[in-house]
Amino acid sequence: ADQSIADEIHCPVNMEWFRIVSLRYQNQSTIPLCLTTYYILPKYAGVVKHKKHLSIPISEQIVEMFDEVIQRAKVEVYSQQVPKEYIKQLRVKEHTSALVVMRSYVGMDQEVFQITTSHHPDERYRYSFELIREQKTITNRQKK
Numbered sequence: 413a414d415q416s417i418a419d420e421i422h423c424p425v426n427m428e429w430f431r432i433v434s435l436r437y438q439n440q441s442t443i444p445l446c447l448t449t450y451y452i453l454p455k456y457a458g459v460v461k462h463k464k465h466l467s468i469p470i471s472e473q474i475v476e477m478f479d480e481v482i483q484r485a486k487v488e489v490y491s492q493q494v495p496k497e498y499i500k501q502l503r504v505k506e507h508t509s510a511l512v513v514m515r516s517y518v519g520m521d522q523e524v525f526q527i528t529t530s531h532h533p534d535e536r537y538r539y540s541f542e543l544i545r546e547q548k549t550i551t552n553r554q555k556k
Contacts, residue, residue: 413451421451421514421527429527430457432470435501436530446532447498453525456480471517471526480525484518489539494531502533509534 418425429451435444450470452459455478459465462473474480494502494510502508510531517526 417451421516421529423451423524423527428454430454432460443536444502445536446530447502448528448530451527453523456525470528471515474525481520482517483520483522486516486518488512488514490514494533498531502531504533511537511539 413421413423413425413427413429415425417423417429418427423429430453432450432452434448434450436446436448437443438445452470452474456474459470459473459477462468462477465473471482471485475482490512491509492512494504494508496506499506499508502510510533513530513532515526515528516524519525
């Protein structure tokens with residue numbers, strides 16, 4: 413990781429990563445929904461040979477192939493302009509805003525084994541969260 417990547421994904425400069433870049437499409441659309449960059453520890457680079465590599469999350473592939481355990485996952489969501497190197501692939505104009513979702517996964521040895529950044533150009537992402545509190549039934553005995 414050079415200084416720019418280290419700053420972006422919060423890792424030490426010169427840390428080695430295996431990088432995978434992918435475009436995600438929704439349904440039959442020809443416009444990409446987002447561009448995702450995966451940074452995984454080099455010892456897990458074999459995930460590209462996983463039989464479901466294109467259909468399940470890479471973190472799950474690492475768990476299956478290497479007996480890793482996801483002890484902790486962190487998600488950051490922030491806005492920034494689409495990086496210049498992604499403009500053509502995402503089919504957007506220069507200075508287009510994007511919602512960035514960064515995920516990091518910590519394994520059983522407390523080491524980050526995967527960091528993922530997904531750049532969703534404006535108007536191509538919606539986040540919805542609903543929390544439903546479970547109602548406990550109070551019995552007559554509990555009221556006394």
